[in-house]
Amino acid sequence: MSVLDFLSGGKIQEIEQNVSSSFTKVKQDTDALYQWVSFLYQQNKQLSDENAALRRLTEEQKLAVNELKVIVTHVPKSAAEIKQIVDAHYSFEPVISRIRHIEQKLELLEMRQKPSPLVEHHASVQTVQQASSHPAPIQHAPVHIPVEKGSSLREKLMRKIARNSKEYVKNLVMGLVHKYSRIGALQLREMIVEEQGLCSKSSFYRILEEMEDENKLNVVSDGKHTIYVAAQH
Incomplete structure (x- = not known):
């Protein structure tokens, strides 16, 4: 077959169509492969x-x-340990209250201080006059609160345990009332x-007072005894 017969027979057009079809398939396969790679990349990133x-x-x-x-x-493992924690919680309250009161008085004194020598002199005269007209207050020995050495985490946990014990x-009180x-x-x-020894009498009555203030208990007196009922909300 001559070249002219080959060209006249439409072979070139057929080859072009085959090449174009092949390239189209390659492009489709490449696009599909790219989509799979992108999908796997996103999956890998999500898993990471x-x-x-x-x-x-x-x-x-x-x-x-x-x-x-x-x-x-x-965590307290017995009623005696719970009693000790609850009682310790309330035993420190007067001391803490007194310390806060002293701090407030110190802050008030600092606010009243003035840099003027005249005012300082006037204040000293007033202090002497007040001291002469009022008896000196009884000096209390400083209260020593033993602090166990430990991390802040331990202190937080102990406070949390005391709160949870209370x-x-x-x-338990609410359960009995109900x-x-x-x-x-x-x-x-x-x-x-x-019977259970969970706290002392003083701590027990403090807890009842707190529950009254929190509107958890209502007091009903029969004239002789104090009766508690659950508060209605």
Whole structure:
């Protein structure tokens, strides 16, 4: 077959069509491959982000577990320990209140101080006059509060345990009030203080006062005894 016969037979056009079709298929395959690569890249990135988030969550859970271990070691395991914690909580309140009162008085004195020598002289004269007209107050020995050495985490945990121990007693009181509908203060004291020994009498009555202030309990007096009922909200 001559070249002219080949060209006249439409072979070139057929070749062009075959080449164009091949390139189209290659382009389609390339586009599909690119889409798969992009999809796999996004999947890999998403998995990497999720893996990093899981690692952070694991570290947070480890810290939480360690904190729980510390809490468990300090959780009161008997009624006597709960009583000791609740009583200790209330025993420090007068001392803390007195310290805050002294701090307020010091702040007030600092605010009244003036840089003028005349005012300072006038203030000193007033102080001498007041001292001569009023007896000197009794000097109390400084109150020493033993502080156990430890980390701030331990102190926070101990405060949290004390608060939870007090809330435990409050919840027990509420449970008894709901159970009997009406119950006397003496009956509550007998059950909580004398039978279970969860706190002292003074701490018990402080807890009842707090529950009254928090509108958790209502007082109904029969003339002789104090009766408690659950507050209606």
